Amino acid sequence: MPSSASDLYDVAIVGAGSAGLSGAVTAAELGLSVALLDTSAQVGGQFYRHPEPALGAVRPEALHHDWSAFRSLHRRLESVESSGVTRLAGHHVWAVTRDDADNADAWTVHAVTGADGDGERPVRVRARALLLATGAYERQLPFPGWTLPGVVGAGGAQAMLKSGLVLPGRRVVVAGSGPLLLAVASSLAHAGARVPAVVEASGYLGYARHMRTLAANPHKLAEAAVHGAALLRHGVRVRTRSAVTAVHGRDRVEAVTVSRLDRDWRPVAGTGRRVECDALAVGFGLAPQIELATALGCATRPAKDGTSALALDALQRTSVPGVWAAGETGGVGGAQLAIAEGELAAISIAARLSGRPAATAGGHVRSLRRRRDRMRAFADVMAAAHRPGPGWTRWLDDDTDVCRCEEVTAGRIREAVTDLGARDARTVKLLTRAGMGWCQGRMCGAAVACLAATGGDVPPSAERRPLAVPVTLAALASLAEPNTTPEPTGSDSTDGG
Amino acid sequence: MLTRNTSDVIVVGAGVVGAACAYYAARAGLTVTVLDRGPVAGGTTGAGEGNLLVSDKEPGPELELALLSLELWRELADGLPDRIEYEPKGGLVIASDQAGLAALRDFATRQGGAGVTAHEIPADRLHDLEPHLTSGLAGGFHYPQDAQVMPALAAAHLLRSGGGRIRPHLGEEVTEVITGASGEVRGVRTVNGEFHAPYVVNAAGTWGGELARRAGVELPVLPRRGFVLVTEPLPRVVRHKVYAADYIADVASGSAALQTSPVVEGTPAGPVLIGASRERVGFDRTLSTEALRRLAAGATALFPVLAGVRVMRTYAGFRPYLPDHLPAIGPDPRVPGLLHACGHEGAGIGLAPATGLLIARWLIHGQLPMNTEPFRPERFDPVP
Numbered sequence: 001m002p003s004s005a006s007d008l009y010d011v012a013i014v015g016a017g018s019a020g021l022s023g024a025v026t027a028a029e030l031g032l033s034v035a036l037l038d039t040s041a042q043v044g045g046q047f048y049r050h051p052e053p054a055l056g057a058v059r060p061e062a063l064h065h066d067w068s069a070f071r072s073l074h075r076r077l078e079s080v081e082s083s084g085v086t087r088l089a090g091h092h093v094w095a096v097t098r099d100d101a102d103n104a105d106a107w108t109v110h111a112v113t114g115a116d117g118d119g120e121r122p123v124r125v126r127a128r129a130l131l132l133a134t135g136a137y138e139r140q141l142p143f144p145g146w147t148l149p150g151v152v153g154a155g156g157a158q159a160m161l162k163s164g165l166v167l168p169g170r171r172v173v174v175a176g177s178g179p180l181l182l183a184v185a186s187s188l189a190h191a192g193a194r195v196p197a198v199v200e201a202s203g204y205l206g207y208a209r210h211m212r213t214l215a216a217n218p219h220k221l222a223e224a225a226v227h228g229a230a231l232l233r234h235g236v237r238v239r240t241r242s243a244v245t246a247v248h249g250r251d252r253v254e255a256v257t258v259s260r261l262d263r264d265w266r267p268v269a270g271t272g273r274r275v276e277c278d279a280l281a282v283g284f285g286l287a288p289q290i291e292l293a294t295a296l297g298c299a300t301r302p303a304k305d306g307t308s309a310l311a312l313d314a315l316q317r318t319s320v321p322g323v324w325a326a327g328e329t330g331g332v333g334g335a336q337l338a339i340a341e342g343e344l345a346a347i348s349i350a351a352r353l354s355g356r357p358a359a360t361a362g363g364h365v366r367s368l369r370r371r372r373d374r375m376r377a378f379a380d381v382m383a384a385a386h387r388p389g390p391g392w393t394r395w396l397d398d399d400t401d402v403c404r405c406e407e408v409t410a411g412r413i414r415e416a417v418t419d420l421g422a423r424d425a426r427t428v429k430l431l432t433r434a435g436m437g438w439c440q441g442r443m444c445g446a447a448v449a450c451l452a453a454t455g456g457d458v459p460p461s462a463e464r465r466p467l468a469v470p471v472t473l474a475a476l477a478s479l480a481e482p483n484t485t486p487e488p489t490g491s492d493s494t495d496g497g
Numbered sequence: 498m499l500t501r502n503t504s505d506v507i508v509v510g511a512g513v514v515g516a517a518c519a520y521y522a523a524r525a526g527l528t529v530t531v532l533d534r535g536p537v538a539g540g541t542t543g544a545g546e547g548n549l550l551v552s553d554k555e556p557g558p559e560l561e562l563a564l565l566s567l568e569l570w571r572e573l574a575d576g577l578p579d580r581i582e583y584e585p586k587g588g589l590v591i592a593s594d595q596a597g598l599a600a601l602r603d604f605a606t607r608q609g610g611a612g613v614t615a616h617e618i619p620a621d622r623l624h625d626l627e628p629h630l631t632s633g634l635a636g637g638f639h640y641p642q643d644a645q646v647m648p649a650l651a652a653a654h655l656l657r658s659g660g661g662r663i664r665p666h667l668g669e670e671v672t673e674v675i676t677g678a679s680g681e682v683r684g685v686r687t688v689n690g691e692f693h694a695p696y697v698v699n700a701a702g703t704w705g706g707e708l709a710r711r712a713g714v715e716l717p718v719l720p721r722r723g724f725v726l727v728t729e730p731l732p733r734v735v736r737h738k739v740y741a742a743d744y745i746a747d748v749a750s751g752s753a754a755l756q757t758s759p760v761v762e763g764t765p766a767g768p769v770l771i772g773a774s775r776e777r778v779g780f781d782r783t784l785s786t787e788a789l790r791r792l793a794a795g796a797t798a799l800f801p802v803l804a805g806v807r808v809m810r811t812y813a814g815f816r817p818y819l820p821d822h823l824p825a826i827g828p829d830p831r832v833p834g835l836l837h838a839c840g841h842e843g844a845g846i847g848l849a850p851a852t853g854l855l856i857a858r859w860l861i862h863g864q865l866p867m868n869t870e871p872f873r874p875e876r877f878d879p880v881p
Contacts, residue, residue: 097786110786295784406766420653421511421537421665430543430649433766438729440810466784470729470807473771476793477804479786 017045019327028084145247169279405437544814682834730767
């Protein structure tokens with residue numbers, strides 16, 4: 001196994017969630033040397049997020065279904081960790097570059113260390129293959145009052161519960177769209193919160209049109225049934241085709257307005273009803289986190305939920321040779337799908353590195369692919385059912401902040417589109433600074449793209465973001481010099497004096 | 498479907514140069530169609546820092562253009578909304594040793610004869626201007642005329658301020674320049690239809706060579722890549738545009754290899770912008786960690802206080818340059834009715850208003866108000 005950063009691993013895996021973990025153990029079991037990088041101190045990613053041991057949680061699995069899958073991956077990781085997997089926890093990867101030094105088939109992964117990337121020791125990891133398992137982040141759509149304290153992300157609320165066992169409030173309305181809402185509501189209720197309402201923007205009818213796909217994924221139905229039963233037990237009402245269109249309160253959330261939506265997600269006038277609460281957990285599904293891949297030029301595809309996902313082939317390969325991806329990066333689909341894809345990617349990488357493509361032709365790979373395809377089909381049904389309708393921008397006032405980092409209102413964005421000639425998210429950003437702040441558009445990107453497209457169907461923006469996370473100038477300045485400098489392409493004089 | 502759109506002049510390019518051409522033509526009473534294959538400020542303008550500089554220019558035709566432009570920007574800043582972020586903040590060029598300072602002194606003296614104001618700042622006074630500058634520098638020169646503007650907003654507002662005479666058509670690529678029986682310009686064809694005008698202005702930036710080709714002439718515009726680092730927002734730690742003396746040499750150099758010289762400046766919005774790298778690699782946007790390393794090292798050497806500051810993003814832009822590093826401005830004798838306003842390299846924001854004014858004057862009066870001989874578009878033709 002490589003012992004210093006200049007050595008070459010067989011594969012570098014970015015992300016130690018379900019997909020990355022599965023890819024890492026599979027690759028190591030196939031004899032590959034693996035560098036597994038993750039920002040977190042723990043493995044397991046967002047889905048298998050669990051309390052720090054110091055918190056003394058007796059049964060972390062109480063908040064997880066499918067904990068056994070994680071236990072099993074974790075056991076396998078422990079048994080390969082001494083031989084094949086170098087775990088690099090607390091590593092924030094900011095860029096991946098193609099090695100131009102001596103081996104055109106190698107990649108350099110650039111990271112900084114520290115709990116929040118503030119240890120700031122720059123690290124370089126070189127590998128022959130790259131597996132991107134960077135997961136997803138929560139998609140948010142703004143609404144009047146969404147910046148008030150007490151409004152949290154639904155995924156964030158879930159993460160708080162899973163890692164710290166903290167509740168965001170005592171009476172928590174759960175709103176937005178997507179299957180996560182039911183899971184979050186049932187976790188909150190289970191942990192002792194009152195949930196006055198679950199407010200889902202889409203109808204569930206979208207699912208009904210795809211009964212065959214649903215029937216082929218019984219575990220997913222069981223999952224939904226478990227959450228549904230739990231909500232019933234706690235007396236939680238689920239309102240479909242509805243959205244929180246305003247938040248009330250002076251210093252923090254005191255109530256929300258829930259309005260009915262038409263099929264395009266346009267609020268129906270006169271249907272607003274006030275619901276008292278002290279917190280709102282809101283999220284509109286997940287969006288693939290693909291900056292590292294798009295910076296390398298990997299092709300994307302518009303996913304059915306309106307997000308942009310990586311375009312992958314049957315063996316999890318991106319359009320850039322030597323780069324694989326697994327899990328949510330290829331379209332949001334959940335932990336079990338991610339585990340299958342991680343395994344498939346690792347097998348494909350091993351076959352490629354050993355020069356034996358036949359290794360991907362066996363019965364195990366065939367059944368793995370079948371399982372992957374079945375789960376992907378289910379994910380697509382779900383994604384289509386929860387795709388935001390074009391009418392949601394109607395619930396924005398002109399003075400609603402869309403970009404919270406730079407405090408850019410919906411009115412300013414509309415002005416940039418109607419008066420200043422912006423027709424895409426990038427130009428809106430240039431003209432208004434929306435998306436230029438701390439979160440680099442992760443929070444407002446979807447909303448800005450919708451507003452820039454003036455309410456129509458939105459082409460997902462495959463914007464390149466060369467720095468996946470912020471890096472200090474000191475860390476950048478201390479990057480080692482390359483071994484060779486590129487050949488000049490022209491015949492002019494060298495540096496002018 | 499064929500649509501018929503007629504105006505007095507067609508400007509190809511909705512960057513800052515095209516916007517300035519359209520603005521001054523409209524102000525002179527002409528109707529203007531602006532076509533761009535992308536959005537407003539979608540090319541070099543959107544990637545620029547917005548420098549309006551005289552400090553880096555040798556006495557000569559480009560400096561004359563820059564001085565005229567500075568005056569025009571001052572006028573424009575009064576008439577356009579505040580959001581274009583015009584800021585006459587001044588430049589500070591610093592030298593690390595006595596030899597460098599002597600070279601700067603000589604440069605500034607020659608510039609002085611051409612109308613540039615520059616004050617020598619001895620080493621012990623540098624911190625009055627820039628409190629966070631590193632110590633141990635030999636000295637520098639303060640250029641109070643240097644200024645900055647937010648380029649994308651400037652372009653958008655120029656286009657919007659044409660008093661209804663500017664019609665922008667964005668996302669529409671010009672496929673052909675239409676000419677009449679004797680080779681004169683009649684308009685352009687785009688992916689969606691035809692636009693008619695007796696004049697076409699090529700303000701297509703790095704794409705200017707391709708547009709010239711579509712009009713049947715050669716104009717050797719090439720891209721020169723630059724990376725910019727953008728930090729997290731900070732209170733004002735850098736007050737001027739501050740750069741090292743080597744920058745002037747790099748700007749004038751024709752080398753293809755990577756050159757970097759630190760250029761550091763604060764912005765009204767908070768982030769500090771760090772340049773400047775130059776290399777000729779075609780339109781390759783691939784991240785160069787070596788360029789990033791050198792920019793970061795250069796900036797922290799000038800301002801040690803920035804070491805712990807985070808870079809939020811970085812992006813590449815492409816400067817449109819011509820072999821002699823001067824723009825092409827004015828009528829093209831090879832195709833009557835075709836005018837060029839491109840190839841401004843890294844100075845397009847600064848030179849835009851003067852370029853626009855020259856083009857508008859020519860459209861109205863049929864002559865250019867200053868000596869533009871060095872900018873002749875056909876100057877690269879092989880001598881017969």
